[in-house]
Amino acid sequence: MLEIIRSDSPQATVHIIDDDPNLRMSLLNFFESTAICADAFGTADEFLDNADLSLPGCILLDVRLPGMTGIELQARLKAMGYPLPIIFMSGNANVAISVHAMKEGAFDFLLKPFDGETLIETTLLAFKRNLELRDQTAAFLQSRACVETLTPRETEVFAYVSEGMMNKQIAYEMKISEIMVKLHRGRMMKKLQARSLVDVVRKFDQMHEAKRMKVDTTRPLEVEDLRS
Known part of the structure; x- marks a missing residue:
């Protein structure tokens, strides 16, 4: 499914946000082994301060984070107008949280531990969705300029x-x-x-x-x- 990432697009990146350093490193190594660009952050604030949100990609986001939670970061990004698809991950099957996240536009919700095949497939589909949103935005801006x-x-x-x-x-x-x-x-x-x-x-x-x-x-x- 790697062909989903278009060759004419900037490098799509999966932004990993989790407070567990061992999991962050494990995920970074996993994505590197599959030729998918990834970076990692321990908190939502660290992500907001350092990530390049103008580039295509998606976010792999833990629900429970110190400080700003994953749900709160989702709301912040939505208010800021950034269309990066969010894949939530959690070690607990909290139905209320997962339903809320999906209603607010989350791309998917994965329960830890998840298998590599599912993670890759979900990530690439999120990349595809983000590229579609970027294309729609570009078409809108071109039409708006004419209007x-x-x-x-x-x-x-x-x-x-x-x-x-x-x-x-x-x-x-x-x-x-x-x-x-x-x-x-x-x-x-x-x-x-x-x-x-x-x-x-x-x-x-x-x-x-x-x-x-x-x-x-x-x-x-x-x-x-x-x-x-």
């Missing part, structure tokens, strides 16, 4: 067209002539580099997918944030 070149009128037409409305209906809603709608629509499609209605809808959907992913949108898009 932000639209005038307020063109943005409004963009929203109406994406809802499947005909030019005549849009003209009625905007209280302008159908000729003006066609003019705004043509300019809108050119700026969005859209060749068809399908392209327009795809870019519109990317705006809403970004909101679901909680991608940072530092600048408003007008027209009720594209019919939010």
